[in-house]
Amino acid sequence: MEQTPDLTLKNKVAVVTGASSGIGEAAARALAARGAVVVLAARGEEKLRVLQEEISASGGRALAVGADVVDRGSVEALMGRAVAEFGALDVLVNNAGVGLSGRVAELRAEDLRHVMEVNLIGPLNCIQAALPHMGPGGRIVNVSSVIGLRAIPKVGGYCATKSALNALSDALRVEVANRGITVTSVYPGTTHTAFRENSRRTGSERRGWRPPGVTPDRVAEKVARAAEKGGRDVYVRLSDRLFVAGAKLLPGLTDRALRLVLARK
Numbered sequence: 001m002e003q004t005p006d007l008t009l010k011n012k013v014a015v016v017t018g019a020s021s022g023i024g025e026a027a028a029r030a031l032a033a034r035g036a037v038v039v040l041a042a043r044g045e046e047k048l049r050v051l052q053e054e055i056s057a058s059g060g061r062a063l064a065v066g067a068d069v070v071d072r073g074s075v076e077a078l079m080g081r082a083v084a085e086f087g088a089l090d091v092l093v094n095n096a097g098v099g100l101s102g103r104v105a106e107l108r109a110e111d112l113r114h115v116m117e118v119n120l121i122g123p124l125n126c127i128q129a130a131l132p133h134m135g136p137g138g139r140i141v142n143v144s145s146v147i148g149l150r151a152i153p154k155v156g157g158y159c160a161t162k163s164a165l166n167a168l169s170d171a172l173r174v175e176v177a178n179r180g181i182t183v184t185s186v187y188p189g190t191t192h193t194a195f196r197e198n199s200r201r202t203g204s205e206r207r208g209w210r211p212p213g214v215t216p217d218r219v220a221e222k223v224a225r226a227a228e229k230g231g232r233d234v235y236v237r238l239s240d241r242l243f244v245a246g247a248k249l250l251p252g253l254t255d256r257a258l259r260l261v262l263a264r265k
């Protein structure tokens with residue numbers, strides 16, 4: 001017997017940044033599968049068009065819009081386009097992001113500035129441009145990282161950008177609560193995407209041991225659920241949640257464990 005599709009986001013308009021790859025691409029598919037109209041944003045328009053066609057071919061609705069989250073004008077145009085085409089803006093998924101590796105002593109300020117622009121100012125631009133169009137029931141989903149909650153060696157700069165995003169999410173959640181808008185932070189751990197290849201690097205040092213990762217589809221399901229139901233903090237795996245809880249409870253022991261596992265040359 002064929003299953004009835006779960007159209008819990010039917011006709012909700014969702015803007016997804018970083019929809020040309022990895023978690024954003026999977027999240028766009030997951031939202032479309034639940035009936036949302038998905039506005040696909042990233043700089044790489046060609047890939048967005050391919051995804052738009054794929055979603056349309058499977059009976060969904062999507063629109064590809066080239067946008068650079070760092071550029072406020074480009075983000076204003078993106079949100080304006082979503083509202084002009086579909087008459088509403090219900091969900092914003094701030095997913096676009098870039099990695100940065102290297103020991104703190106060696107990080108280049110210009111690399112950190114760039115990654116901060118994409119990972120923090122980008123979501124800020126999108127939030128500020130989307131909020132005037134959002135009403136009660138609006139959902140903002142910020143894709144953070146489990147290492148934005150407890151920084152680890154060799155990616156301290158990246159962790160700092162996600163930590164700053166968490167702070168923004170916490171303040172915003174309270175500020176918009178009386179408008180009926182929710183703000184969710186999603187904390188993925190290692191996820192199998194092109195993220196590492198797309199990351200900025202200081203030197204050629206390897207990060208060392210990494211936990212086994214999850215598929216972008218698994219993270220996308222969490223993002224789609226947050227777009228439906230809101231919620232505050234969303235982890236993808238129990239082990240991520242336990243790592244964060246353990247690190248809060250026993251920070252010194254966590255430092256020692258990280259030294260053993262990750263900080264060696």
Ligand SMILES: NC(=O)c1ccc[n+]([C@@H]2O[C@H](COP(=O)([O-])OP(=O)(O)OC[C@H]3O[C@@H](n4cnc5c(N)ncnc54)[C@H](OP(=O)(O)O)[C@@H]3O)[C@@H](O)[C@H]2O)c1
Nearest residue numbers: 018020021022023042043044068069096097190191193195
């Ligand atoms: N993969 C992991 O292990 C992992 C773990 C935790 C959290 N995360 C977070 O998950 C999010 C998605 O990462 P991913 O793993 O899917 O990486 P990815 O495959 O490299 O995708 C990154 C996306 O961000 C877009 N992007 C980058 N700079 C942009 C800009 N200035 N304006 C608009 N879009 C931009 C890219 O598209 P264009 O280049 O076409 O613009 C691409 O679509 C990021 O925020 C990342 O920090 C990833």
